[in-house]
Every structure is written in C-alpha cells, then in structure tokens.
Amino acid sequence: MRHASSGLPTPAARPPRLLNALLAAVLLAASAAHAATWGPFNAEFPAAADGLVKKAPAGVTLTAQRVAIGGWFKPSEVARGTALLAGADGIGYLCSVDGTLAFCGAGAPVRSGVPLPAGAWTHVAASRDGRHVVLYANGREVARQEVQGGAAAAAQIAIAPRTGTDAAFAGRVAGLTLGDDAQAVARLAATPPNEGMIVFENGSPHWPLQTRQMAGQLAPQDAWTLPHSATPPSQPVAVPAYAGPALEPRGANEWTIRAWTLQSADQAPGSAQQIASGGYDASRWYKATVPGTVLTTLVDRGVYPSPAYGLDNLAIPESLSRQDWWYRTSFTLPRGHRPGRHLFVTFKGINYASEIWVNGRRAGTTRGAFVRGSVDLGPYLNPTGENVIAVKVSPPPHPGIAHEESVAAGVGENGGVQAQDGPTFIATEGWDWIPSVRDRNTGLWQDVVLRSTGDVRVGDAHVITALADDHHEADVGIEVPVTNLSNKTVRATVRATIRDRAGSMRAIVVSRTLDVAPGTHTVRFASNDFAALKVKQPRLWWPNGYGKPELHDLDVDVLQGAALSDHARTAFGIRSVTYELSLVDRTGHLRRVEADFTRAHALGVRITDARHEALRKVAGNQWATGLRAEAEGTAAIRELADAGSLAPHLVIKVNGVRIAARGGNWGMDDFMKRVDRARLEPYFRLHRDAHVNIIRNWVGQNTEETFFELADEYGLMVLNDFWASTQDYNIEPQDVDLFMANAVDVVRRFRNHPSIVAWFGRNEGVPQPALNEKLEALIYAEDGTRWYTGSSNRVNLQNSGPYDYQPPETYFTTHGKGFAVEVGTPSFPTREAFEAAVPASERWPLGDTAAYHDWHPSGNGRVEPFMKALERKYGAPASLADFERKAQLMNYESHRAIFEGMNAGLWRENSGRMLWMTQPAWPSTMWQILSHDYDTHAAYYGTKHASEPVHVQMNLPDHAVDVINNPTAPLDKARVAFEAWTVDGRLAGRGAATVSVPGVATSGPIDLGIAPLLAREGLLVVKLTLTDGAGRTLSDNVYWPSTSPERQRGLDTLAGVPVTVRASARTEGTARKVDVTLTNPSRVPVLNTKLTLLDAAGARVLPVYWSDNYVALMPGESRTVSAEFTGATGALKVAVRAWNGPEQAVAVDAAQP
Template sequence: MIAGSIICNLGGRIGAVALIAFAATGRGMAQSPTVPSLIIMAQPAVAYGPYNAHILQGGIGLSKNLHEHEALAAAQHSWSMSLWFKSDEPAQTAFLAGVGHPRENFPRYLALKDGRPAFWAGGMGEGHELIGATPLARGVWHSLAVSVDADGRSHLLADGAEVASGTIALGVSSSAILMAPTEDSSWPGTKHFGGLLAQVSLRSTPLSADAISAMSTVPAGLDNLPFEEGSRPWPIQTQGPSGMVAPQDPSLLPHSSAPFLAPKAVPWAVGTDAAINDGNTLILRHGWMLADAADIKVSGSEIAGSSFDDAKWMSAVVPGTVLTTLIARGVYPDPDFGLDNMAIPESLSKHSFWYRNTFTPPATMKGRKLAMTFHGINYRATIFINGNRVGDVLGAFRHKEFDVTQFVKPGEKNTLAVFIEPPFHPGIAHEQSLAAGSGDNGGVMMLDGPTFGATEGWDWIPGIRDRNIGIWQDVVVTASGAVEVAVPQIITHLSDPDPAITTAEITVRVPLANDTKAAVRGTVGIAFDDVHLSKAVIVPSGGTSVELSPKEFPQLIVQHPKLWWPNGYGAQDLHTMKLVFEQGRKASDVREERFGIREITYEISAFDASGHVRRVEDSPTVAKLLGKGPVIEQSHEGFRETPEGWITSIVPGMEDSPALKPDADMKPGTALVIKVNGIRIAVKGGSWGMDDMLKRVSRERIEPFFRLHKEANVNMIRNWMGQDTEDVFYELADEYGMLIWNDFWDSTQNWNLEPDDSELFLANAKDTISRYRNHPSIAVWCGRNEGVPPPAINVGLNKLITELDGTRYYSADSNKINLHDSGPYKYQEPEDYFTKLSLGFAVEVGLASPPTLEAFQAFLPKEDQWPISDDWAYHDWHQGGNGATEPFVQTINEEFGPATSLTDFDRKAQMLNYEGHRAVFEGFNAHLWQPNSGRLLWMTQPAWPSTQWQIFSHDYDTHGSFYGVKKAAEPIHVQMNLPAHDVAIINNTLVPLTNVTVTAQVFDTRSKPLLDKTATLTAAANAETPALAMELQASLEAAGTVLVKLELKDSAGKLLSDNFYWLAAKKSDYRRMNEMPAANLTAMGKISTVNGGEGHATITLVNSGTGAAIATKLTLKDATTGLRILPAYYSDNYVSLLPGATKTIEIAYPTTSATTMMKVDLRGWNVTPASIALAP
C-alpha cells in the first residue's frame, strides 16, 4: 500500500498545512476502507482550498472568491492547481475547475476533452490548450493537475503522470475559482460536468515531485469527504419580520379634507329557513343575532338556553363577518369610501363576539342522525346548542361537522350560540399615506396560519378591523340514517387525448360513515347522465370507503364524454352525480356532487437520479390509479438549481413509472406547462388577493367578477394564499372555465413569519382538499406564496394531497421552482414584456392600473380627488416599493405631458393602461412555448376600491387595462411584436387557420397613409405564426408618431381579429398626439333585446371625419341620475377608428340595474364628450 494524503482545511487561504495520510491502492482503483492516520508532510503551500464539490450534470457549479489584488489571478509563472474527480459522464468535454470565467480572454481550467485530461487557457490549439492522449474512465477517481514552472512552461498531469506540456499564453483572470462552471465558452463541445470534485487546490508554487507522486494513488476515503453541493437543496426559512410593534406615528397617518361619512343602517333581512333535499337539509341563514362579548356576562350554556333574551342584540348578516354586520346595522361607515376605514377602531381586532340563532328543523328529521356542519368560521369558535357545549372550531377553513342528534329536537325551537374569538396574534395595521408609503406586507398574524392573513394589512388592502372573524360561510343541519355518505372522490381518466375519440374512465370512491356500534348492510348507488349502478356493501362500525371502478362496472367507461375545458378551449360541461346509501329500500343518506370530465397533465423539467435534467409529462391521475403515489419530488432536498433556475426532481426509483412520459420538446426550458385533455393550455390570468376584503361572497356579488374574467379571455385565477377558499369560488370557476392555482395559507419565505401550529394548518388543509377535490377547475395545489413551506407543513401537504386527491400537481412554491420569479410590479416599457420580463411560467407580474374617472369619483370624496392625496395613497397609490407609481406618472409626463385634473389624468392614464396590459399578454404570445407557457397578472381582481393591480374596479367598472387584456388574450389574435414591430398571428384554438389574410396599415397622426402590407397564410393550431415583417423604422423616423391598424380575416372575408397601435420613435414624440384634431364621431344606440334578467344594447360608432378617433370610451348610465349601470359587459371599449370606419359594440347588463331611461356617454383621447339616448 502507498500512502496518499488529503489536506484537512476545507477552504480559504492557508500557509503551511497538515496532511492526512490514507491507505490507498492503485491508480484509478477502488478505495480501501482503511482508517486514516494523521501524518505531517512537507508540501508546497496551498493558497486556496482544498474544496470538495458534488456537481449535478444538469445543475450549477460553485464559485470561491480570491482575495482582492490576488497575485494568482495574474499569475503567469510558478503556480499550480490540482484536484481529484470522479465523472458521471462518459467521454465528457467539460470544465472541472479553474481561475476566471470561461468567457474571459484569459481563463485557465483543468478540464476534460472527449474524456481526455486537458488544461485550457482560452482559445484553441497550440499555446491555448494542453490535451492528453488517453481518455480517463468514468465512475472512478482520477487526479488532474497543472503545474507551471518559473520559465513559464505548463505541465499537465493525470493520475500522477505527465500527459502533455507546453508554453501556454496566460493573462490576467478575474479573482475567482470556479468549479464546474455553466457559462458558455469558445471551447467547442463543452457541456456541464457532472460528478465529484475533491481537493481542488490552487498553489502559488509549482507542484513538487512528492506532490506529483502522491497524485498517482487514490487516497482512501475520498467518497466520504464533506462535499459542498453545487446545486444546493432549497433552504429553510431563517428570518421573518413580525410587522408593526407600535402604533403608527400620527405624522404619518393619512389625512382627508372631507369628514367621514355617517354610518348608514340597511333594513334587517326578514325571512325563515326552509328545509330542502326532501326535508333532510336546513341551511341557517335567517334569524341570527350578534353581540359584543364584552357586553355579555353570562355563560354560553345560558345564552344557548330558550329563556335567554337577545332583544337588545343586533340582527346579524350570516354568512358574513362581524364587521359586515356592524356596517349593515349602522354602527360603522362603509370602509370602501375614502378614509372611512379609519373611522372603525383598530381595537376591534381584539374583540370577541356572540352569535345566536333560534331555528326549527322539520319534524321529518325525527328519528334520524342529525349533523350540524360549519362551512367556515373565522377564527376560533365554541359551539353551544340548547344549553350544551357541542365542540370547537379552529381555523377559517375547517369544514367542521358535529353529531348533534342528542342536542337538536326536530319540530321544535332550538337555540344555537356561537362564541367567536379573533386570531391569537391580530397585530397592528399599517395605514398607507403619501408620507408613510405602503408599509409591511402582513405581520405577526401570519403565525396563526389558516386565516385571512392579508387583513392585518398588505400593499393592496388596508388593515381590516375585525380581521374578518365571524360565521363567514353557511351553517347547515342535515339528517341521515345510520350510514352517512361523505364527500366522494370522482376521478376521471381519459384513455386518449384526442377529443374526437376520447373514452373516459370514471372511478368513484365513496366514504361511508357509520357511527353506530354495529355493522350495517346496504347498497351504495350512483347515478349521473345515463349511468346507473349499485353495489352491496357492509359498512363496519366506524365507516369504510367503497370504490366503484370501471374494471368492476364497465358502464363507468363513458364513450365520447362531454368534457370540461378551460375558457377559450371548449365548453365547460358539468355533470351531477347522485350518491345514495340504502338500507333495504330506504335511503339512509343522499348526496349530490357536481364534477367535470377532464384530465390534467403537466410538462416539467426535473432532475433524475443521475443528476441529468429530463423533460417529462407527469400524469398524477395515472399514478393515483396505480396506487404508486406522486412521481415528482416536492421536498426541500428535491429542489435544486440549474443555470435556468430552480427545478424539482423525479422521486427516486420512479423514472420508469407509467405516470411519466418523455417530452422531447424542450422549448419551454424548465417551465411548467399545464395540459388539459391532452392539449397545452396557454395560461393567461391573474391573482385574486381576496375576492372582497370583508368576505362579502354571495354568488350574486361574486359572479360578475368571474364573468368579467371570462369576457377578458383569461383562463386562470390564482387563489392567492388561499384567501378565496369557499364553495361559490370553485363553483363559479367550474362554470366559467377558470383554472385555479390554489395556494394554501403561508406567504413569502424569509419575509413573512411561518405558521406556528403545523397540525392546525394541516387540519384546515385536509378539509379543503377533501371538500373541493372534485372541482375540475382546480389545476394546481400550491404550498406557499413565494417560498416553500416549513418542512413539517410541506411534507404534510404533500402527503394529504397524495392521499385525498392525487390527481393534480402539487407545487410547493409559487415562484422560482419550474417557474419565473415574481414581479415586476410597477410600470415597465411595453417591449420589455416581449424580451426579458416574466418568461416561462410567471405567476406574478403587475403594473399600475388606475380605474375610470367615474370609479375614482365613486370611492373618493370630491375634496380629495385631485391633486393626488392621502386618499389615493390609502387606496394603494404607492409612492415607493414594489408598486411604486412614479414610473407610470413619469411616462405620462414624458409622453403626453403632466395631468392637470382628474379628468385629464384619466384620459392619459387609460392610454397607458390599455397599452401596458395588452403588452403583458402580447409579449407572452410572441414567445408561446418558446419558452412562455403561463403568465398571471398581479392582480386581476381588486379586494376593494383600488388604484393598483387590477383589470376592473371593485364595483365591476372596466377600464383600459381590461380591454388591453381582452384584446391580447383573445383566442384568435393578430398583433405587433415589439421591438421589431413585426406582425404575428396567435391561434390558441385547436384547429389551424387556413388561407387567412393579414393586413397592416400605417398612418401618421393626421391619418395620412404611410405603409400598407398584406399576406395570406395558414396559422398553426395552438401556436404563434409570423405573418409580416413591417420594417416600420423609416415611417417612425419620418412621422415621429404613427398609427397602425391590423386586421385578420378568414378566406371568406370575415373579420377574425383586429388591433390598433400608436407608436413613436421616442417618448417625447407621443406629444404629437396632443395635436390631433377632435374626431368627428357619430353614434347610434338602441336596446336590442331583453332575455330574462339580462338586457342587451347595440351601439354603432361611425367616424365620419378625416382624422382618427383614438381610445373611444363608452359608459352605460342611468339617464336620470347619471350613475353608471353596473355590471355592464361591453364587447369592446376604448376603441380607435380610422376615418370612414364603423364599429358596433354590444352591451349586456342586468335588468335589475337598468332603468327606463338609459344613455351611453362617450369620451376618448380626441373624442369630445357626448351622450346618446338608448331607445327601445
């Protein structure tokens, strides 16, 4: 045996060193397990190292800085570098370790060239490289070194023997040692190294004969060194600010020139609750009373007694929060208006409250098992019925069911009392102002986990004074026999992705609860569409789960099913399944569950066991049906970094799972791609921070928001931090074709605090997954906003999703891992959305989005509307931070001149709103699948009247942002790609567009023609197709500012898409638009139809003048009051018309909002304000 050596020091610059001698055998041979003994040996001084690294071939390398002014960075004589390596790759050409970056003029690297040892110093050939003759075997340890003599001659050594030498031109390198760099270089054929590097050392002297000799023998124990990972696992959280710890300084509070509005009570809701579902279900929505617990001096048992007098309590809004009731009863003003939220005391966040209800279940419930289910209580609740304490609820998203058979008396009056307590850590709200800025995003309440964490205050919502505590979802009493049917799981798997020949296999898993002490015999039956089947079962005490599979019941194989598709790709067909458990011929329990037939798969890049990056298509549904669990890793250890960003890994041993298919198309790079029914979905949409800041979430209030999303042509809504987790949200998403990216209740890693109670978090998650898993709209479960949950929660979520669902992708993180990083959130140059921003799959990208003039006037006091005031700042007009509005205002000033009034601001701001939001999605379109696969705005939905991050306002009014998105996201679209100004066709439909004609016309601001181009071509399905090279620069330079009209028509001349741009050679040239003459625009309007609860009006615009009409805005109003009619759904708006052009716009509106006298107001960039009456 020959003694080898390993330097003890693991990094940094050292002088004389101690070496550890190891027993070893042979060159490149297996190592002996001999235990090392410490020996002091004389060696050349090591300036840096030794470093040990584990490098994934698909990952990244490591970098170690040299000292400033380090002589070795410029060394040309008398230095050396050595290392040991074990390669995972055969015949590799790769850099192992060296000084400087490979793209520099004078890097110097130990490397492999087709598996042969090499030293490379930039360039090629003699004087730039030394290459040995014999390849080195993979999978075993080899030594590699370069030693440069005082005379400048370089010696390349492999396994202790010289394999090449020569004089190499060396120069100054940057001061860093790089191990396995990923940078491009001029050396042909270079790929990233994969394997182990050991004892990487840089010396200020040549290697001695003893040192060279020691490198001929592999030291024992190299495999057991403490290797530093090139691609490190995802880190755990190390910090988290807790928000404000003291009230805000009075000088930084917002101030208004107007007084608070007086509180205004609304009439009490009068009515009674009627039983449904054959008398087996009673929803408690009437008769609720509310009181502050500080005013109540008796126990819960007494409050829940029949003799308690609640006459002095106030009528409560249920479902609803405490604050919703206090506003409705006239205690506090509406916080939506101005600074009126400041009129509500922040101390409310520390108050507890009592709810009380007297209800009478139908007598038909007698003799049956009775359950009371609380669909949503925030945050802590104690339940009493008829003087008895029933139980507790903790967390806003529990779906808590109590057996109340012994407490509730059907046919008689019963009393329910609910004691509500706030979160443990309500925190202190920050108040936005011009001076104070937007404040922190969240605070100490994040410790409380499953609640409405944003209500402590975020940069898009003020602190909600009660933190949204209350009975915010329904309370339901149900009756059943001995066996109760719980929420089933309905799994739909498509045998062929071709919709024309698809067969769907339906698997139903039915949980059956049996709280009796004896087993119960009976049959479980299901029915949907024309499928009817039943199965005899024995339900043991405690319950069981029954599976009904296509293998056992062939009728569950559905031929040519009606599929559920995202918006823009097909119909949203939904099916209702009836489930029943019968004892004899009597139904013990009946449940209905709505579902959609569809399957979602996911293209993704992931590390395999060898460290390579593989592009695969993951089918969680296949894995679920095989009972094999997930095949994609979602752990801190499984997340690793690549040159393109963080990605996940394949679960060890699952590389060959039938749930994974190779995906040879690497165009999206590492980005996630979502496929529905075998079709790639170009995901376009936005986040909802919260549907409504007070959780006023009735279907009547929320449905218009979903319809607006559908009409904006988007197809995904992100349920940010799980704040919208309620029945109506998912029901409407199903109906309107919105895919849901569904977060849980944890936010930004190393910024927000992590939940304090993982068991509480996971209990709420369990109910959420079980309750909503059958909604076809849910596409992704996401563990955390901007980060990975702490390990206990992340592992727990992955386990719950696997067990309770298993048919969807679980993404632990909302950005970075197979996704683009968050942001930006402020106004950007439109062309940047085409070239560098939000590439791949981006879950958050936002920009300023002030609402319409009328919306401003509706939520701000007249005294504070202009100039920009604290009221603006309070409603999210940020002076700094992520959402700073300065770039937006600066662009207005540069392009059009400073705004002089609110009206002038609206006129100019809507130009930027339209242009900017259109660019976000046209930039996405321009690189569809290369690499773009998803882009979500931050946000589409405002939680309250806001000036930021929205495509419509809280009152349903739609401004320029909405129509920019609507235009860019249409399924068939013609657009101009910036910055080159070339024209392209975007076809997001499933069929090619054959023989379509694209026309592009260019005019100056006086409507003088400058350029006209036409092309006829075929546009491929679900793709971007280049159409015209415009060569617009000459026109821009000549005219300064140009107008561009695009049209796309089919072979019969039918208009498929049009688009209109105003473009300038430089920003100041946009001011030429200020000189455009007033347009000669005429309009005619009539009420065309009234269908049920919806009216329709038709408006025809005609430009009869000689100049273009730019950004013409239509607003439907009550002719008597002048108030807007909302919601109103416009087929188009902010339209631009060339001379002689005609445009017809359809407006749909609810007849409940309409009056006998209606009008449409017109205004625009150069359109004189006018009104037209609507005639029947």
C-alpha cells in the same frame, strides 16, 4: 491583482516534465509577498446542477497576462461536447471536449487528447502568460499553443459553469486553485484528494429552511404618518336585515339557517348556558348577516360606515379583532325531519375559533377558518318547541397592529404576526393591496346548514376521471365514504347517479347493496365492475378558450330498504390534467417528462418528491422537483425531448392539449368576505370575457364553495394555495396539526372541482418540513390526481415579479420567462371608479387617500417608475382627468405587452404568465384589471386582446408581426396585413402576407417592414388585421410605437375628433344589450375611445359586459361594440371620451322589436 513585474515567461519547448517544477521555475523571480491565490475550492456537481461562482479576495484580480489554474477533477460521467470545468471570462477555462482535457476561451480550444475518465481523479492545470497556454495532466505537460494576447482582468471564478448550449461537467472538484502563484497551484498535483476528509459544496443544493422573519407593525405608527383627509368620515347607512324564516329549504332534508343575531361577548350578559337557552332576551342584539363577518353585520346595521370609501376604514375600531362575539339563532324542528332520524348542524366556515352551544349545552368546537364543524343535534334537541344554537366566535389570537398607508408612512409590511395563526385570512392584518380589516374577517363567514339523515350518512364522495387519448371514452371512478351512526350493522344500498348538465347524456346509475358495520367505510364503483362507468363520447371540461367547460353532477343516495337515509350531490368534470416538468432523478440528472398523476394513483406510485432534500437547484439559478424512483419506468411518466429554454418550467396540459396559461392572482375575492354568488359571479364572467384561463387562490384566502363552483362553470383553472406565505419573510404557521386538520377537510371537500389543477403548499417558499411533507402526503392520499409543489414560485416556476412599471419591450426580452405566477404593473382604475371610492377633496393631486387605496409611494408596487414614464412620454398631468387619460394609455400598452411578450416566446421559452393581480379585493388603485365595483379600465381590454384565442400582434423591440393560434384547429392560409398612419393623418405604409399556423402554436416573427417605416417616421399608429380565407376578421389590434419614449408626445398633436356615436338597445332573454356604432369622420386616427353606460340618473350601469372598449379608430373607420347588462331600467345613455376626442353623452334608442 496585477503586479509591476512582467508576466509569466514562456516555457521552452522540451519533453514533458513535472508541473510543480515548471511553475516554480517560471515564477522564480516573483516575490512571494506579491502572490495572489484563490482557493482551494471543493465542490460537487450532479448533472442537473448549476455552476458555482467564487469571488476573489478583496483587492485581488488576475489577468490573462499572468495566471495559473489547476485542481483535481473526478467526472461522474463523460461529457459529450464542450464542458467548462473552471475559469473566468477574459482569462479562459479548463474544459473538456468530448471527454478530453482542453483549454477554452483563448481562441480555438487548446486540445490535449488526454481523457478525463469517469470515476477517477485527474489533476489538471493550465498556465497562461499572454502569449501561450500550457496544459498539464497529473503534473505533466500535455499541450501548448500560442494564443492571442489579452489584458482582461477577472475578479471571480466560475466552477462547472452551465452555458445553456453545451455539455456540462458532472462530478467532483477538489483543491481547485487559481492565481499568479504557480507554486500554490502546483503543490496540489502531488497529493490526490482524500474524499472522506473533504466537505464538498454542492452545485445543486437542496431547498433551504426558513432563517428569518418579520412581525409587521410592532407598535402603533406615529400620528403624523397617519393618512389625512379634508373630508370627514361618512355617516353609516343601514341596509334592510334578513326578515325571512329561520330555516330556508335548500333540498331534500336540508335547510340553511338564515336568521341570526350578533353581539359582542362583553355586551352579552349571562353565561354561555343562559345565552344558548330559550327565553334569553336577545332583542337588543344586531340582526346578523350570515353568511358574513362581524364587520359585515355592523356595516349593514349602520353602526359603521363602509370601510371601502375614502378613509372611512379609520373610523372603525381595531378592537373588533380583539374580542369574542356571540351569534345566536332559534328555530323549531323543520317538517321534513322525522323522529328517529339524525339532525346535523354543519358550519361551513367559522373564523377563527368557536364554541357551539345547543339548548344550554356545549356541543362542539371548531378552530381554523376553513374546516367544517358538524354536530349531531340529537342529544340536545327539543323535539316540540324552540331550539337555540349559540356560537361563541373568537378572532385569530394574534391580530397584529394595523399599518395605515399614507404618503408619509409608505406601504408598510405585508402581514405580520397573524401569519402564525394560519389557517386564517392572514392578509387581513394588512398587505400592499388591502388595508387592515378591523375584524380580521371574524365570524360565521360561510353558510350554516341543517341536514336530516338516517343511520347511514354520506361523506365527501371522490370522483376520478381517466380519459382515453382519443377522447372517445372516459373511465369514471367513484369512492363514497359512508358512516353507520348506529351501534349495529345496517343493510344499505348506495346508489350513484351521474347526469351531465347539458342534458344530452342518458343518466348513469350504479349501485351496491352491502352490510355496513358501525363506523366509516368506503364504497367504490369502478368501470371494471360497472360497464356504464366507461362513458362513451364524454362531454369534456375544457379551460376557457379551448372548449366548453362541461360539468356533470353526481348524486349519491343511501337507502335503508326503500327509505332514503341520506343524499349528497357533488359536481365534477370529465377531463385529464397532465404536467410537463423537468425533474431531478436519483442520479442527479434533469429529465423532461410528462407526469400523469391520475395514472400514477391507479398504479399505486408517486411521481414527484417535494421534500426539501429532493428540491434541487439546477442550471440557470432555477429549482426543480425530485423524481421518485418508484415512478421511473412506469406508465405514469412519459419521457420528453429536452425542453431547451423552457426547462425546468411547468406546462399544463388539459385533455392532452398544451394550455397557454394566461390569467392572474386573486388575493381575496372580497376584503369583507361577502362571497355570495350574486356578488362573485360578475367577476368570473369578466375574467372569462377577458380570455384568461387560469387564476390563483393566493394563500387560500378564497377557499369557499362559490369560488370553485364559478371557476368550474367559467372554465378558469385554479392554482390553489394553502395558508402560508413568503419564506424568510412571513412567520410560518405554528400549529401544524391545526393546519393539517383544515387542509384535510379542504382537499376532501373541493377535490372534485375540475378547475383545480395544482396545489401549492406556500406562497413564495416551501412550508417547514413538518408541514410540507404532510401536505404532500395528504394530496397523494386524498386527491392523487394533481401536482403538489411546496412553493408558488421558483420550483419548476419563475421567480415572482416585477411589480412596478417596466418598459413594455422588457416583457418580451427579460421578464416573466417560463411559467411566471406573479408579474405586476400599476393599473389605475377608470376615473369614474376612482371618484366613486375617493371624496372630491382628495382626488387631485393624488395624496393620502390614493395611497391608502394602494397608490404606493414605496414598496413592490412603487408608482415612481410609472409616473416618471408617464411624464416622459406624455408630459406632467395637469388634473385627474388628464392623468387618468394618460394612465389608461399606459395601462393598455403595458398589460397587452405582458401577455404578448409571453405569446412571442410561447412553447419555446414561455408556457404561462399570470398577473399580480386580476381581482380587486377592495377599491384599489394598484395592479388589478378591473374594479371592485365591476368597472373595467384599459388594462382589462389590453389583457383581453392579447389573450384572445386567435391573435395577431406586433412584437417588441423588433416590430415583427406574430400570429398566435391557441386552439387545436390549424389556421390555414390566413392573411395578415398592416396599415401605418402618421399623427397628421398620412398613410405611411401598408403591407400583407399569407400565413398558416398549426394548432396550439405561433407563426414566429413575420417581417412586414414596419421597423424601417418607424425609423423613418419616429411615431406611427399601426393597425394589424388577421383575416381568414373568406375575408372574415379573426383579430385586429392597434399600436402606437415610437423610436423613443419622448416621441410619444407626438400623440398629443393628433387632431381632436368628435367621434360619431349611435346607440340602440335590444333584449335577449333576460339580458339587455346596447349596440354602439362608433365612426371616425376625420382623416386622423382616434385612440382609446372609452364607453360608459349610464342609467337615467347618470349613474354607471354595473356590471356591464362590453365586447370591446378603449377602441381605436382609423381614419374613416366605423366599429360596432355591444354591452350586455341586467337590472337597469328606463332611459340609458352612453358616455364617450377618447384620447383625442371630447367627452360626450348620447341617448340610447329604444329597444328594437
């Protein structure tokens, strides 16, 4: 607060004197009634801490014309360089320069030369009156200096601020006071602080506990807010049920149970004992789809329409999630099962709880969606006749109340009370990318398998690979749990055989013969004992874009004499994963290290400490994991140079190579959990072809074998969540023991998958301590090779978001810095995909049905910024076709910018960026880069181009050119060139430069003169081309920059061009391909040329894998793109449309010989 009286008088030059006397004198004329004081503040700052900011009392401000600041400081170490102690911009700061007291922020530092010794309290103060700064130490004047006058006002004080470039104060501060009342400041100099009586606020607080939560929809929403459609619900359509044998062989001594029936418990007469007995009449039950959920069966049998179309989900009752269900099967014993052997039935996934009955007797239970349930059928079997298994399945106990998205109702909450039931599919209560799934994914959603074994049974083998730095050798360690099911010791041989899937490696066979006592024991194979496990010249698993994702199979056989007791197979990859992290050590310092958890496991030490108390806030409002003392000084960590702007963020290294992590989140592979390989594999192929290399198993909703197998095969790293969501928003899981039982099984089951590179305890927050600490201990004990962190964001990672539309240049300057796990923007699908999911009556204008399919009027993904930007750039859309045309241009630009913005700061300030989302759980209009039906829109190709291994790009907002070289091989003497065209077809300019880029690096900005051309023209179409020394094109990309959003409207003045199209078909093995040559016959550019492959009936061929799409063609340019597909027969056509080209369809020539 400023006063009418004059500022502080300048003290006359005289010998040092007591500060309190001086300040009392200079303010003698000031009325105590007008005094303004902030403080006192008491705080402590470990070296890694962030600073604190304290706001002034209401109505109080201070200015450089009249201010005094002082307090006690006890450094824990002497800071080198300039460290700010306390103050405010515009007024100045108490500071230290190389460990001596000074005043900064009023021109050149006012230096005292008085040391601030570590471990000792020193009272320091300064007064400023607009003309002079006077410094005091322990009550005596130690420096004064004339300074420039100023009238800046301060309404907050910064204590130990971190500037990011200079040193930082570490230690304690007591009694810090700032004000225009000198006496209030002075009084503190006389009495040193009594530390035992002071509670110090910590500038590096530990991670907080959850303090609030929401419960979702508490009551059914008002009827007027429900979505409405002029089109009635569709009629159900049944599909043929499985009609094969009950048991389907899946390998030696193993069978899948395929023939099941289903009925709701209230419609299944009789007791559980009767239902599970032979002779029970289940003829009126539904033939069940297994694996599959209850809803999948009811849709497949024609009871309900597909919930994916229009508003048909509203025609399916919520009661499906509020009742129990019976699954039933019967079979005779398989031929391969011999008397005297054990026969186990294993349920690989039941949601949520089950009672398992066999031949009229209760045989077991399961609880939790992700734990396997296994029962030895021996005591229950009928060896000569029919055997019945009946399973009573219960949905999650807290299904919540559905929120139905509409324009009036908005997006609603993300989840609700069902979150407390984790481990389950908590998203099925409804999220902002998925509606409420009516059965909450209840059912036998994974395979049910019979397995015949002898007395010694194999458990989940564990394979650990350690790779030499030069990649010439790998140590393979194997641990095999074996269980003796008998009551006597058994002599057995455990044999492990390793083969590579490429077939180029001679099989490695190792074995041990031992006496196995009753119970479970671990058999270990190590390279110290078996030289063959030192694999020479191993074929390595690499992430997509860095090499082939080579896989190996481990077959474990247990023999009793010559007889096979049991067999198991697991896949693994030979690879190393290490992590660059900034960790807080026991002294409070932030240390940049490379953490090798595999080596730590071998040494018997833990590296990171993920407890709440060990997670500390650090400079820049970031958070960092703790470094355990036991790892310091060991080979498990390697000290790195300061990471600068990249700290404290994660860098993933695979096989010693930094991986630029580009990819996206999978909220759920399919909202009805139809997760067979045939359905899921096209999604993985599309991700691989888009050049992404990392995906996230969000909240563990995709935890099944097919997901990880395909991630392995397609080279997609996986960040794997457990089943808890957002802190201080979603309810925490209530049954920790249940959660851990599921988690233990999941880790043991999937730990060999090379795709998994990290475990996250919770989405956007740390689990409650009772759960978090058990999860961390579990990963150390049962995995030991990967990083566990409690949170999917903030801790060594960037915060989440944004999720709505942002100007493309902000992805270079502001958003997604460091390692960002969730960055989203609207992503409207192709017109064809939208029309396939939405009835004609509801397509335009976009209304309730679009909102139901996630075109959000509110919430994180609110579309208002997108629509405003679209109208500002291209004008208000007049129809669905016009809207989709404009939306695709924005999709391409924004998604490309997200990853090019990461590229521009790669390794300097960025190491990973992941879209929210890449995978659609259902026909959604929001976020993902492809459609639920496998169609691909412009967002996909913008992502694909920006993520290509070698890439040339135009940075924003400066329009410099950058070359990104992701592979390890250097790029030598490449040529980067541009051509810039006006919308009327005039070549505005061109330029070129020669560039060399090391491997896994970027060129940095190259000024080719595009910016002045753009300033002159206002709007350009710019093509960048990167070629190697032989003239081969390595990368080309087209941009349409303008000097303002409104200038983008000039793109509508591009002359309409009917692109010349030639298409021919050919066959390669089992795949068919169509090559399409596009030619621009005009003298103006053509943008966003969209190709769609159609069958003889005019329907889209899906999935189809285009080498490129939404193609830009410069004047006179021809380009050939190809499409690969299977299944479609007969005549084909290619439909073509462009930003400035009419729609047309061209017949595909017959296959060439």
